[in-house]
Amino acid sequence: MKHVILVGDGMADYPLDELDGRTPLQVADKPNMDSLAAGGSCGLLKTVPDGMEAGSDVANLSIMGYDPERYYTGRGPLEAASIGVELSDEDVAFRCNLINADGVINDFNAGHIETSDATRLIEALNQHLETPGRFYPGVSYRNLFVIPGRGYRDVRTYPPHDIVGEAVDEHLPQGSEEALHIRELMTSSRKILESHEVNLKRKSEGKRRATMIWLWGQGPRPSMEPLTERYGLRGATITAVDLIKGLGIYAGLDNIEVPGATGYIDTDYRAKGRYAAGALEEYDFLYIHVEAPDEAGHAGDLEEKIRAIENIDRLVLGPVLDRITEYEHRIAVLPDHPTPVEVRTHVHDPVPYLIHGEGVKGDHVTSYDEKEASKGSLGLMEGHRLIDILMNP
Structure with missing residues (x-):
């Protein structure tokens, strides 16, 4: 069984007047995400516990299956690793x-x-x-x-x-x-x-x-039980961001270096998709992280944020889906936190997520975005529970 988590950093947003009250996720052309949502289950994920800062470190720690209130010690030690x-x-x-x-x-x-x-x-x-x-x-x-x-x-x-x-x-x-x-x-x-x-x-x-x-x-240095031991799998991260690499190291994951991956809006999406698809042959679990939507949100650049979402869908998710159909699999797609273009920083709101694949029952959601996911059968869930649902739906 292959398991994949694809994180579009900061993809979620607020409705915008210039988009007629819609969000970038609602406007973006993202047929792969929409297809997965329509055939899988959706909900909202609370990746940042109350009282903690809405940082990518806290949110991604949560998505990887570690309760931040128990395991989080700071961003610095993750980047040290x-x-x-x-x-x-x-x-x-x-x-x-x-x-x-x-x-x-x-x-x-x-x-x-x-x-x-x-x-x-x-x-x-x-x-x-x-x-x-x-x-x-x-x-x-x-x-x-x-x-x-x-x-x-x-x-x-x-x-x-x-x-x-x-x-x-x-x-x-x-x-x-x-x-x-x-x-x-x-x-x-x-x-x-x-x-x-x-x-x-x-x-x-x-x-x-x-x-x-x-x-x-x-x-200080955190103490974390590796995912590789918890689930008996071999896994890897695909990211250009040091803190995600560090989280992966503490979680027992390899990091796959991708030429041209920058952690910015100029990242090589095609290379990320190609390397991710190829890694499915060797690894049971992939944690794919793309920073670009977050950078666009920080810059207040609406057009670039929509473009980043579309590039993730077509150039990263597309090749992964083409290859993963060769195996029994489950895949989750989500942001780590919202980075609204009007606010230009991270916010605590729950994020829309989807799970698709073997043993996952579909619900009535027809597209992937903040509004539709809130109607999904998975409801609202604490972020660190996601990986258990993905591994054992």
């Missing part, structure tokens, strides 16, 4: 964004800085900032900072994508004594980065500079 940084029991890992700010946060990604530029800037931070911790390069603006000391777990930090356009000084870390050191690192990074030759070159080329770091999402 993805880039091969082993954490001791005393270590605390922070996500380290390279951002553009000049008193206010202009963006949370330094103009989607190239990985080669980001790596050089991270190296400069290790050379010039005084700290017992260490910075590690990741992909683009998504990097890592690891520091020993359990007190760093209690620092109050803020996701930068939630505070674009707001004052830097109003959102610097707070809380424990260790927060003072984290604040100092963030503010001291400005002088190092602004004068670096990478940023001077970016300025001359008309690109946005990385003017400071933003540390957030910290936590």
Whole structure:
């Protein structure tokens, strides 16, 4: 039996006036998703428990079958696993964004800085900032900072994508004594980065500079029972996003590297679909994640969000469906959380989901979107229960 979860990050949205009161999912041309919904079961999934931040880390942890209230320790340790940084029991890992700010946060990604530029800037931070911790390069603006000391777990930090356009000084870390050191690192990074030759070159080329770091999402190493042991399967992730790779590592999944997969709107959808279809021969379980709709939502780009949904349907889901019919199978399709284009950040609302395949009874839903899925036979369910339903419908 083959099992597939396809996550279109941030696909869900709110009804929009410019779409005559419809959502991007309702407007998008997505025949594969609609066909699966019509032949399977639908419902709403609560991927973010009450009182927790609506982050992709929490939501995807939930979708993978782990109750975030029990297993979530922070975003940083997930990204540490993805880039091969082993954490001791005393270590605390922070996500380290390279951002553009000049008193206010202009963006949370330094103009989607190239990985080669980001790596050089991270190296400069290790050379010039005084700290017992260490910075590690990741992909683009998504990097890592690891520091020993359990007190760093209690620092109050803020996701930068939630505070674009707001004052830097109003959102610097707070809380424990260790927060003072984290604040100092963030503010001291400005002088190092602004004068670096990478940023001077970016300025001359008309690109946005990385003017400071933003540390957030910290936590210790989590303890998770691997899915491979729980269900006796061999599985893999297909994603360009470090936190999903890290979740997969803790869950016992391999990660399949896809050339051209960027974790942005320019990702190579065709390559993702081709590699996913090919992986079905070797793996029992695939967790396919596409970041593009979320990035479009953060940018407030309605047309790009609709285009991303359509590309996922045609270029990723299509090839998977063509190949998976060779096997007994079950497949789930869903967002991890909504990222409405009007809000430009994640929200807590439940997401529409569908399950299709062997042993799944159909319901009266005829298309896949927020409104139709709410009428489905699966009703409203906690996110971490999805994988049990998928494995044992």
